[in-house]
Amino acid sequence: MTLTADLYFSFRSPYSYLAIGRYSELSETHNVDIALRPVYPIAIRDPDILFTNALQGRYIFIDSARSAQMLGTPYRWPRPDPVVQDMMTRKVSDEQPYIYRLTRMGQAAQRRGKGIAFADEVSKIIWSGEVDNWHEGDHLAEAVKRAGLDLDELDAEAAARTEELDAEIAANQDALAAAGHWGVPTLVFEGEPFFGQDRIEMAKWRMEQKGLTKR
Template identity: 30%
Template sequence: MPGADIVSLRSFGPQVMTSRRIRAAVRGWHGAKRVLGGKTKTLFVFLEPGEPYSDLLADALPGFAKHYGLEWQALAVGPPEKSAAPEPEMLAAYAERDAAGLRAAYGITASDQPIAPSGDPDRNARWRKKHGHYGSGMIWFEGEWYWGIDRLHHLERRLGASEDALIFPPVAEPTHATGGSFDMFFSLRSPYSYLAMMRAPALARLWTADLTLKPILPMVMRSLPVPSEKRFYIVRDCKREAERLGIPFGKIADPVGAGVERGLAILHRAIPDGKGVDFAQSFFTGVWAEGLDAASDKGLRTMAGRAGLDWTYAQDAIVDESWHESVETNRQEMFALGLWGVPSFRVGEHSAFGQDRLWQVGRWLEEG
């Protein structure tokens, strides 16, 4: 069938892009090139002066580089293009409080002698884009990107550090009952939402907390374009995170369009019936790890069936258009929190963005 062929090809590209063997080969090539050229291991660090994540990374950089015997070069860049950061005011406000939380979590103090990045920001931004990124507070090391403090643990492992010797390990979530409740805003097209959905329900049970699912439309289906360098980085970064978390990832069938709409329609009915988590996890696994086509009856039937939903139930849900109003209400709620991306979380008056902020959700639940 032509449709099956298209999905197969769509799945093959990401599998190549996220292949461990190819990643290892790229690392090996860069390492050999460095050795043959008589050069030292050097981090290229892209900093936006005054930007909270850049400032945080700059404060951590000298000690980190010294510990691992690395050279580094700080390069000045301006704010990301709007296509990569469509809500710059929200991003700036959120970055301020989020970076403060990270600073406290890792015990990073502000330097008395802050790093002054060098070079022409426009030229540096062109180099960054050519090599596959769009944001500030980023490290490039021999073919791979590492986002700020949050991804230093991946770089540390690459440099040979063991798990118990990491300087910046992922912040651990609480492991005891907290009670309370939290909301999760997510998109069926977001691979980061997939990673969060495969963990948040289990953590909610561990915390004896109530979890409310709040799906929204993907950015691209809200007429917000996503640049290629952002898409490719996200897929590769999600693969690293998925490996760390033990979650399958890489055989992808992008559900954008009809796949997302059909999934949202079923999810809209499944949530009040107590099957929202089961269907969301089944859908996410299908499109991000198994290459199932959510726009096809065959793919969606598989996703619904293993979530305990029969095909008649799914078909009835698909023709119900009431999900549109619900997901738009969820989007408006999320924006009212000063958040624009997914996954995002709300705990009472607190809110956080990112699959790697579940630890923060747990701490807020602890505080009551």
């Protein structure tokens, strides 16, 4: 028996990055198919409520870095940030050349059944610190290739089917809310949400109660 689950994910979320590799590994080693459900980050969906408390941003920077250190996961805040934003004033730019492209391609990858692999490989080049200017050269193309996909094909679909993909992304956000949460990463299994990169073992435990087995 193969179980199914949905992973709600943002390419701007450090915690999504810290979770995606482990969820990808879980889907490879165990009989569970995890569908990627990309959503736009709160900075895009509702920038007025982003970091309303000045301490929020500082805490996230500190906690994400130490979480990565504890996990032994390579980590650095992206260069460039997937969301163009002045971190001093918290103002989000009207021009967003990265996050729309990434999120739409993530949805297009999921259409092909490779959403988790796409998110895993692309997140590594954005967040690991192993490359600068992840958006330039062949970094992104090579990451997409490792996921078994073609960057030009995904880009073409993201450009030609923008409205369709954005409608699917909006539906992902609605489904996340319907499951009882608002943040990412959240895995939803049989209607139960597991929020955060520190809930992966709990999600696995619940799946094991429902018959999760190794492949």
